[in-house]
Amino acid sequence: MKKINYPVVEETLYQETLDNGLRVTLLPKPDFHKTYSLFTTEYGSIDNKFIPINQKEYCQVPDGIAHFLEHKMFEKEDGDVFHIFGKQGASANAYTSFTRTSYLFSTTDQVVQNLETLLDFVQEPYFTEETVEKEKGIIAQEIQMYQDDPNWRLFFGILNNLYPNHPLHVDIAGTVESIQEITAKDLYTCYETFYHPSNMNLFIVGNIEPNAIMKVIKDNQLKKEFEPSAPIKRDLPSGTEPGIIKESSLTMPISKPKAVLGIKGVTPLPTTEKEQLIYKTAASLLFQLLFGSTSQNQLSMYNEGLIDDSFSYEFNLERDFYFADISTDTKEPERFVKTIEDILLTAKTSPDVTDERLALLKKRLLGKHLQSLNSLEYIANQFSQLTFETVTLFDLTEIIAQIQLADIYQVVDTFFLAENFSHFFMYPEEVKE
Amino acid sequence: MSISLVPGVDLHVIPTTKYKTIKLYIRFAETLSKETISQRTLLSNLLETNSLNYSTQADISKKLADMYGASFGFQVSKKGDSHYLTLVLNIVNEKFLPHHENILAEAIDFIKEVLFYPNRSEAAFDLETFEREKTNLIEYIESIYDDKQSEAALKLQDLYFQDNDQQTPSFGTIKDLEKVTANSLSAYYDWMLANNAVDILVIGDVDEEELLSLVKILPFEPRTSPFSPGFYHQPARQNLLEKKEQQPVVQSKLNLGFRTGIYYHETDYFPLQVFNGLFGGFPHSKLFMNVREKESMAYYTSSSIDTFRGYLTVQTGIEGKNKERVLELIQEQLESLKHGDITDEELLQTKEMLRTHYILSLDNGSALLEKSYLMSKYPKACLSDEEWLACLNQVTVEDIKRVANQVTLEAVYFLEGSLSYEED
Numbered sequence: 091m092k093k094i095n096y097p098v099v100e101e102t103l104y105q106e107t108l109d110n111g112l113r114v115t116l117l118p119k120p121d122f123h124k125t126y127s128l129f130t131t132e133y134g135s136i137d138n139k140f141i142p143i144n145q146k147e148y149c150q151v152p153d154g155i156a157h158f159l160e161h162k163m164f165e166k167e168d169g170d171v172f173h174i175f176g177k178q179g180a181s182a183n184a185y186t187s188f189t190r191t192s193y194l195f196s197t198t199d200q201v202v203q204n205l206e207t208l209l210d211f212v213q214e215p216y217f218t219e220e221t222v223e224k225e226k227g228i229i230a231q232e233i234q235m236y237q238d239d240p241n242w243r244l245f246f247g248i249l250n251n252l253y254p255n256h257p258l259h260v261d262i263a264g265t266v267e268s269i270q271e272i273t274a275k276d277l278y279t280c281y282e283t284f285y286h287p288s289n290m291n292l293f294i295v296g297n298i299e300p301n302a303i304m305k306v307i308k309d310n311q312l313k314k315e316f317e318p319s320a321p322i323k324r325d326l327p328s329g330t331e332p333g334i335i336k337e338s339s340l341t342m343p344i345s346k347p348k349a350v351l352g353i354k355g356v357t358p359l360p361t362t363e364k365e366q367l368i369y370k371t372a373a374s375l376l377f378q379l380l381f382g383s384t385s386q387n388q389l390s391m392y393n394e395g396l397i398d399d400s401f402s403y404e405f406n407l408e409r410d411f412y413f414a415d416i417s418t419d420t421k422e423p424e425r426f427v428k429t430i431e432d433i434l435l436t437a438k439t440s441p442d443v444t445d446e447r448l449a450l451l452k453k454r455l456l457g458k459h460l461q462s463l464n465s466l467e468y469i470a471n472q473f474s475q476l477t478f479e480t481v482t483l484f485d486l487t488e489i490i491a492q493i494q495l496a497d498i499y500q501v502v503d504t505f506f507l508a509e510n511f512s513h514f515f516m517y518p519e520e521v522k523e
Numbered sequence: 524m525s526i527s528l529v530p531g532v533d534l535h536v537i538p539t540t541k542y543k544t545i546k547l548y549i550r551f552a553e554t555l556s557k558e559t560i561s562q563r564t565l566l567s568n569l570l571e572t573n574s575l576n577y578s579t580q581a582d583i584s585k586k587l588a589d590m591y592g593a594s595f596g597f598q599v600s601k602k603g604d605s606h607y608l609t610l611v612l613n614i615v616n617e618k619f620l621p622h623h624e625n626i627l628a629e630a631i632d633f634i635k636e637v638l639f640y641p642n643r644s645e646a647a648f649d650l651e652t653f654e655r656e657k658t659n660l661i662e663y664i665e666s667i668y669d670d671k672q673s674e675a676a677l678k679l680q681d682l683y684f685q686d687n688d689q690q691t692p693s694f695g696t697i698k699d700l701e702k703v704t705a706n707s708l709s710a711y712y713d714w715m716l717a718n719n720a721v722d723i724l725v726i727g728d729v730d731e732e733e734l735l736s737l738v739k740i741l742p743f744e745p746r747t748s749p750f751s752p753g754f755y756h757q758p759a760r761q762n763l764l765e766k767k768e769q770q771p772v773v774q775s776k777l778n779l780g781f782r783t784g785i786y787y788h789e790t791d792y793f794p795l796q797v798f799n800g801l802f803g804g805f806p807h808s809k810l811f812m813n814v815r816e817k818e819s820m821a822y823y824t825s826s827s828i829d830t831f832r833g834y835l836t837v838q839t840g841i842e843g844k845n846k847e848r849v850l851e852l853i854q855e856q857l858e859s860l861k862h863g864d865i866t867d868e869e870l871l872q873t874k875e876m877l878r879t880h881y882i883l884s885l886d887n888g889s890a891l892l893e894k895s896y897l898m899s900k901y902p903k904a905c906l907s908d909e910e911w912l913a914c915l916n917q918v919t920v921e922d923i924k925r926v927a928n929q930v931t932l933e934a935v936y937f938l939e940g941s942l943s944y945e946e947d
Binding site: 395 | 539540541542543544579580581584585587588589590591592593594613614615619621655658659662663665666668669670671770771772773774805806807815816819821822823840842868871872875876878879882883885886888940
């Protein structure tokens with residue numbers, strides 16, 4: 091077990107990759123009562139075409155299956171896993187994203203027992219045709235609930251424009267129709283392929299003694315047999331392949347129109363994790379320079395009534411794709427996206443993008459980063475997204491300090507390309523065209 | 524530690540080395556009143572937008588960025604008979620900063636500026652800011668009703684409570700907001716600053732003496748008869764109230780309002796906690812297990828309690844055609860608790876979850892500040908952790924039956940979705 095000290099943030103990490111390929115990271119927080127544990131597989135909603143383990147041919151599975159599988163993991167022959175965690179004083183949960191599925195518990199005692207439960211329930215699947223059929227109703231309800239959420243629809247509206255030929259545009263839960271096709275056999279196929287320990291990582295933060303906990307994990311894993319690990323072959327379009335829908339719209343029962351401008355990244359990303367983290371941090375600083383609460387741009391748009399407090403922007407980077415979306419509720423959706431485009435295309439000469447402002451926003455980012463380290467959940471979620479071969483969350487203080495205006499310009503040059511901008515609008519139903 | 528700065532203005536400090544930050548609340552409390560709720564919400568928006576010497580929100584943001592991304596804002600909320608307007612500030616502890624800058628003193632100076640020197644001249648708030656924030660707030664309130672889960676909860680509250688003040692959402696109403704002017708709000712601000720009960724609460728690795736000397740620069744005047752928070756009691760209704768509305772959404776919402784008559788740290792407070800956990804508070808609860816899991820009748824279903832108003836609600840997201848069946852199922856779950864149909868395992872598990880939630884809250888800075896505030900206002904809440912856990916542990920099935928028999932359904936609100944998924 092490797093021990094790594096981070097004196098600047100007063101943290102110590104423990105890491106080891108087990109013989110079966112499972113990567114384990116431990117972060118003791120002796121002042122806390124809580125222990126939070128996150129067990130993650132690199133398998134998400136976009137992984138819908140792949141070669142199943144021990145087979146030769148690609149197979150295509152129904153949309154929404156990763157999320158469906160996550161739901162079904164909790165049901166076992168002898169009952170509901172939530173129940174077991176509950177009895178052990180823990181609360182459990184799970185979530186599925188585009189590229190990952192995570193299972194977690196948080197507890198204040200019986201850490202060992204809860205940890206064994208977590209490892210065992212995720213590593214011992216139980217699916218039957220009957221329980222799969224029953225779940226379809228529940229998930230259909232969940233999909234319908236998302237369908238009623240205007241901001242969710244807005245997000246997938248712009249994703250559909252940016253990634254018309256990539257499974258990113260499909261709702262993580264799939265559609266009411268696609269989930270009807272899911273069978274227990276499909277679930278086993280996905281499970282066997284993607285839940286191999288070598289495709290997973292375990293992160294535990296909280297009131298733990300690292301040596302004792304590592305022993306528990308190793309003993310637990312030694313009792314189980316796994317196939318030899320092999321790289322997973324996915325068949326996915328490249329996440330940076332050009333080609334977008336320039337504009338589309340939708341009507342919904344909302345009070346004020348919504349507009350979003352999306353930017354698709356088409357320049358291939360740097361290959362090392364550290365370079366990607368630098369790119370991500372620079373992009374995040376760039377958006378704060380241009381659109382953040384200290385920017386002249388945001389102030390002018392706000393004062394003109396073009397945006398309101400719903401204005402938001404985010405930059406996403408995962409695996410081989412990256413995109414940004416900038417959105418607001420506004421009475422002038424067309425003018426909003428035009429204004430944003432002008433700002434993006436003149437970014438390098440913007441009075442908001444200067445050395446002085448970059449220094450201020452680096453200070454801000456550093457402070458926000460340190461503040462977020464109060465949250466064990468935040469730490470765990472961030473760690474589950476990195477492979478740590480070259481870099482960890484605790485290196486971020488150093489990376490923020492390094493970023494120069496040149497890094498910012500590089501993001502402008504590689505990312506702000508007009509042909510990759512798309513618009514999506516949502517109008518109240520009264521003004522239906 | 525609690526110290527009175529001047530009559531009606533108290534400082535509470537919780538020193539701890541657990542966090543990388545220092546968190547500070549300044550809470551203004553007064554009697555909940557429909558007349559002032561909307562004014563307070565608008566005021567909180569104005570005060571966080573700009574001030575006399577930070578004349579734009581970008582100036583405020585720059586100052587916050589310069590204090591290493593300090594977070595600052597106002598929150599409005601209500602509890603029982605009280606309305607709170609709370610300034611919240613969170614800064615990084617200087618020991619983690621590259622040059623160990625003393626940003627705590629800087630932050631208190633900043634608070635003094637934004638709280639005591641707002642952007643107004645003569646006796647009116649800056650008109651441009653005022654009009655813009657008013658318009659934005661009206662639109663924000665409209666957007667809250669875009670979220671049907673929130674809308675259903677607010678409509679149920681409106682139906683259940685008889686009193687206008689209690690019916691009003693914590694952020695106010697558009698109608699009341701429309702009546703507020705830059706002059707009337709300025710007068711209200713002066714009144715609030717001089718008369719509301721004020722509590723300053725701080726948690727983090729701080730020196731109490733240093734903090735005391737720092738907050739003394741805030742020019743609070745003594746209050747003659749500061750407000751003291753309490754409960755809200757409503758007489759029982761004789762008949763069940765029902766209301767149904769239709770909207771063009773897919774999922775229907777069925778929300779139920781019950782009277783409990785049980786209050787924060789008063790008789791049966793702990794049995795009520797356990798009752799709620801068994802009824803719909805947790806994933807192993809009767810509502811979740813039977814309505815959602817066993818019958819697949821709802822995407823979500825849960826219950827929650829408001830012990831400052833003796834109120835309990837059940838919220839569900841369902842298919843409209845199942846309304847009667849869901850209503851029946853919810854009542855069956857309550858009946859089974861009235862009969863004490865509770866296994867040892869269920870009871871143990873519920874207590875275990877409540878215990879865990881309590882201990883988890885001890886890790887959360889905001890929760891600790893809130894707890895310290897409530898203890899100072901509701902002395903019966905002053906239990907040590909051991910005492911609190913012992914009270915929980917003592918709850919018996921008989922206690923839960925007694926509580927269940929006291930819980931009475933008084934209002935049913937149904938928001939029926941008129942769309943089906945296929946048509947959408």
